[in-house]
Amino acid sequence: xxxxxxxxxxxxxxxxxxxxxxxxxxxxxxxxxxxxxxxxxxxxxxxxxxxxxxxxxxxxxxxxxxxxxxxxxxxxxxxxxxxxxxxxxxxxxxxxxxxxxxxxxxxxxxxxxxxxxxxxxxxxxxxxxxxxxxxxxxxxxxxxxxxxxxxxxxxxxxxxxxxxxxxxx
Numbered sequence: 001x002x003x004x005x006x007x008x009x010x011x012x013x014x015x016x017x018x019x020x021x022x023x024x025x026x027x028x029x030x031x032x033x034x035x036x037x038x039x040x041x042x043x044x045x046x047x048x049x050x051x052x053x054x055x056x057x058x059x060x061x062x063x064x065x066x067x068x069x070x071x072x073x074x075x076x077x078x079x080x081x082x083x084x085x086x087x088x089x090x091x092x093x094x095x096x097x098x099x100x101x102x103x104x105x106x107x108x109x110x111x112x113x114x115x116x117x118x119x120x121x122x123x124x125x126x127x128x129x130x131x132x133x134x135x136x137x138x139x140x141x142x143x144x145x146x147x148x149x150x151x152x153x154x155x156x157x158x159x160x161x162x163x164x165x166x167x168x169x
Contacts (some may be wrong), residue, residue: 026065028073028086036083041075045086048075050114058084066116070134074113089113090133095141095156103151108143115143126152138162 028045041061042048048061057079064072076084094111097103108115108129115129124144131141137158144153 038077062113067132072113105149
């Protein structure tokens with residue numbers, strides 16, 4: 001007996017192709033540094049969550065894909081309006097640049113981008129900025145900031161929410 005071959009209806013096939021095309025710009029992989037314009041970056045990646053001034057006249061457009069994408073993309077736009085690079089910033093290397101007692105809240109935003117969540121702890125006089133991230137396993141980056149905008153603690157831990165879903169180890 002010959003196995004039956006399943007064929008998608010034309011409408012489903014078109015919807016699937018449209019969905020896949022929509023994902024093409026998720027990480028900016030379809031953009032070309034030195035060629036793509038700021039408008040093309042936004043057309044591909046969507047509306048940025050934040051715009052920040054960068055070094056050498058650059059503008060950094062932030063595209064966090066949090067919490068489930070576990071990535072925050074910084075599209076660096078040069079003074080000429082063209083893409084310099086798209087970088088995934090939630091990495092251990094970037095995290096390691098933050099120095100408690102020395103780094104400021106603005107440094108955290110420049111390095112990691114806008115946080116997914118901010119929790120206030122009034123008794124400790126701290127705000128905790130959280131960033132779901134992905135290294136080898138699902139991680140949670142937490143940066144505690146005091147009212148004077150100084151980083152007081154920064155840590156990267158296995159994400160307890162993901163561990164709870166996975167069950168006991």
